[in-house]
Amino acid sequence: MVTSRDVARLAGVSQSTVSYVMSGRRSISPETRRRVEAAIAELAFQPNAGARALKSQRTKVIGLVVPFGPSVDTAGLLPFIETIANCAREEEYDVLLVTRDEGSAGLTRLAARSLCDAIVLMDIETSDARIPVAADLAVPVILIGLPADPAGLPCVDLDFELAGRMAVDDFAAGGHDRVALIGHPPELVARDLNFIRRFQRGAHDAAAAHGLAYDVVEPRERGRAGAGEAVDRALAGGSERLGIVVPNTEAVQLVLHALAERGVRPGRDVSVTALVTDVLAETLQPPVTNVSLEPRDVSRRAMQALFRLLDRDHPRAAAPVELVTPRLTRRNTTLPD
Numbered sequence: 001m002v003t004s005r006d007v008a009r010l011a012g013v014s015q016s017t018v019s020y021v022m023s024g025r026r027s028i029s030p031e032t033r034r035r036v037e038a039a040i041a042e043l044a045f046q047p048n049a050g051a052r053a054l055k056s057q058r059t060k061v062i063g064l065v066v067p068f069g070p071s072v073d074t075a076g077l078l079p080f081i082e083t084i085a086n087c088a089r090e091e092e093y094d095v096l097l098v099t100r101d102e103g104s105a106g107l108t109r110l111a112a113r114s115l116c117d118a119i120v121l122m123d124i125e126t127s128d129a130r131i132p133v134a135a136d137l138a139v140p141v142i143l144i145g146l147p148a149d150p151a152g153l154p155c156v157d158l159d160f161e162l163a164g165r166m167a168v169d170d171f172a173a174g175g176h177d178r179v180a181l182i183g184h185p186p187e188l189v190a191r192d193l194n195f196i197r198r199f200q201r202g203a204h205d206a207a208a209a210h211g212l213a214y215d216v217v218e219p220r221e222r223g224r225a226g227a228g229e230a231v232d233r234a235l236a237g238g239s240e241r242l243g244i245v246v247p248n249t250e251a252v253q254l255v256l257h258a259l260a261e262r263g264v265r266p267g268r269d270v271s272v273t274a275l276v277t278d279v280l281a282e283t284l285q286p287p288v289t290n291v292s293l294e295p296r297d298v299s300r301r302a303m304q305a306l307f308r309l310l311d312r313d314h315p316r317a318a319a320p321v322e323l324v325t326p327r328l329t330r331r332n333t334t335l336p337d
Contacts, residue, residue, distance in 0.1 A: 002043045002044065002045045003045075004018045004019065004045070006043055007036065007039045007040055007043060007045050010039040010042065010043065011032075011035040011036045011038070011039040012035065013032060013035065013036060017032065017036065018036055018040075021033050021036040021037065022040075059114060059115065059116055060092060060093050060094060060117065061093060061094050061095070061096050061115060061116040061117060062084070062088050062093050062095050062096070062116055062117065062119070062120060062306070063095075063096050063098055063116035063118070063119040063120070064081070064084055064095050064096065064097050064098065064119075064120045064122070065098045065099075065102075065106060065107065065119065065120065065121045065122060065123075066080075066081065066097060066098070066122050067099070067122065067123035068099045075249075076249050076250075076277075076293075076295070077122075079277065079295035079296050079299070080122065080144065080295050080296075080298070080299045081095075081097075082296075083295070083296045083299035083300055083303075084120060084299050084302070084303055087299070087303035087304070087307075088303065093117075096115060096116055098110060103130060104129060104130050104133040107119065107121075107130055107133050107134055107137060107141075108137075110139075116139065117139060117140075117310060118139050118140040118141070118142070118306050118309065118310055119134065119137070119139060119140070119141045119142075120141075120142055120144060120302060120303075120306065121141055121142070121143050121144070121145075121153075122144045122145060123145065123193070124143055124144070124145025124146065124147050124155075124157075124194055125147065125191055125192055125193055125194065126147060126192045126194045127147065127148055127149075127192065128147045131143075131147055131149065131151050131153065132151055134151075134153060135151035135152055135153055140306060140309040140310060141153055142154050142155070142156065142302050142305055142309075143155040143157075144157060144298060144299065145157050145194060145195065146194050146195075146321060146323075147194055148194070150320070150321070152320075154309075154317075154319060154320060154321075154322070155320070155321045155322070156301050156302040156305060156322045156323075156324070157195070157298060157321075157322075157323060157324070158195070158293060158294055158298055158323065158324050158326055159323035159324060159325055159326060160195045160198035160199040161198045161199065161201055161202035162202060162325065162326060163199055163202065163247075163275060163326040164198070164199040164200060164201065164202025164203035164204075164205075164206065164245075165202040165203065165205065165206040166291050166326060167203060167243075167245045167275070167291050167328070168202075168203045168206035168210065168212065168214075168243075169206050169210070170289075170328055170334075171243035171245075171271060171273070172206070172210035173337070174241070174271065174335060174336075174337050175241055175337060176212065176239075176241040176242065176243040176271060176335070177212060177213065177239055177240055177241050177242075178212060178213040178215075178237060178238075178239035178241070178243070179203065179207050179212050179213070179215070179242075179243045179245060180214075180215050180217055180237060180242060180243070180244050180245075181200065181203055181214070181215070181216045181217065181244075181245050181246075181247065182217050182218075182219065182227075182230045182231070182234060182244060182245070182246050182255055183196070183200070183216055183217065183218040183247065183248065184196055184218065184219075184247075184248045184251075185218075185219050185221065185222045185226065185248075186219075186220070186221075188248075196247070203245060213239070217230045217233045217234050218230070219251065224254055224258075226254075227251055227255050227257070227258050228254075228258040228261070230251075230255070230258075231244075231255055231258040231259060231262065235262070235270075241271070241335060242270045242271070243270070243271040243273065244266075244270055244271065244272045244273070245272075245273045245274070245275075246273070246274045246275070247274075247275035248275075249274075249275070249276050249280070249293075252274040252276055252280075252284060252288060253284055255272065256272065256284065256285070256286070256288070256333075259272070266286060266288070266332070266334075267332045267333045267334060267335060268335070270335070271333060271334045271335045272288055272289065272333040272334075273289045273290065273291065273328075274288045274289070274290050274291075275290070275293060276288070276290050276292075276293060277290075277292065277293050277294075278290065278292050281329065281331060282331075286331070286332040287331040287332050287333070288331055288332070288333045289328070289329065289330045289331045289332075289333050289334045290328070290329055290331070291326050291328050292326050292327045292328075292329070294324050294327075298324050301322055301324065305319070
């Protein structure tokens with residue numbers, strides 16, 4: 001097996017110089033760096049992760065606690081996971097996925113066994129039992145989400161309250177007289193995920209400020225039947241210019257289908273605005289007006305904050321709460337002004 005000693009011998013430098021080139025912890029002359037990198041490439045050298053961890057007391061692994069299961073929008077998780085993995089790779093870190101189902105025990109296992117240098121915690125509930133445990137861990141923890149009490153942990157998330165206000169403000173600007181928010185299925189509402197409450201608060205406050213009638217219509221079940229029943233209740237409220245906002249990614253296409261089946265065309269008879277990524281909004285039929293979820297920006301900022309905490313030479317405290325500003329883009333589903 002090729003070792004750093006072999007690389008040093010081929011490059012004509014000391015073993016410590018090879019280490020400095022790879023870690024970037026000391027300034028090395030361009031010519032020396034070139035020789036070392038050429039030797040690494042020629043020998044196809046890969047540092048031994050275990051030996052490197054023992055020497056540096058770093059695992060070079062980030063633990064990512066993500067939700068999985070039948071009630072989870074797995075497709076919506078992919079931009080987060082992909083961006084986190086890419087950011088980790090840029091810093092020569094790997095990512096260890098841990099499911100949320102393990103709860104606080106999963107966090108304790110990660111830290112107690114020294115499996116990772118830091119943890120990214122997703123799927124945050126308003127009162128999340130994992131937060132006090134995470135706050136006591138010896139490794140840095142950053143939250144993608146905003147609980148009622150972060151216990152001093154840094155949080156990065158979309159500004160969901162602003163997103164709710166944006167959707168309703170746009171309806172008000174377009175002369176709508178009523179807003180119906182088609183919400184999340186019962187099992188998600190019961191979990192009290194913080195982003196649901198924050199989005200609804202922003203939408204409610206904006207409707208009140210504009211004097212618009214406002215209803216929250218929560219589907220009684222998941223899937224096509226639940227979406228159809230929710231659409232019926234939204235339409236039954238009566239309105240000359242109705243704005244429907246759908247903050248549930250997996251329900252958006254179902255709502256569009258239900259409207260079409262009832263002969264109601266978004267952009268002609270009602271307005272529909274969804275809380276989804278720009279990519280999904282553009283590919284839906286019809287392309288839907290959206291408030292952006294910005295999963296890649298949220299993930300990138302979370303990882304930047306995490307690596308600031310991990311910087312041994314220049315550690316910097318992360319902001320207690322960093323909220324990413326959403327954007328609203330009008331498409332085919334908005335009534336003309």
